[in-house]
Amino acid sequence: MFSIEHEFDSTTVTLVDEGASPLQEDITLNAFAECVTVEQLDPRTDQVQKITLSYTQVQDLAAALDLPEGVYRLMQDKV
Numbered sequence: 001m002f003s004i005e006h007e008f009d010s011t012t013v014t015l016v017d018e019g020a021s022p023l024q025e026d027i028t029l030n031a032f033a034e035c036v037t038v039e040q041l042d043p044r045t046d047q048v049q050k051i052t053l054s055y056t057q058v059q060d061l062a063a064a065l066d067l068p069e070g071v072y073r074l075m076q077d078k079v
Helices: 055-064
Strands: 002-006 011-015 027-031 036-042 047-053
Touching: 047 055
Parallel strands: none
Antiparallel strands: 002 011, 011 027, 027 036, 036 047
């Protein structure tokens, strides 16, 4: 299950783990104009862990989900 909320300066997507145990904590993605942050509560420390991705890294991640093992570089089409 997931939710999408549009805020003034970002779009927030929350991913909720459903199904058989063990379940993971919710993941929150915040898409800003310049970057995307990914946050998840670490139940061991009771602190939210955050990483920040550039949009280039997000594009690479999306492409990597559909590719076999290897090393790749995405090339932009020249117009």
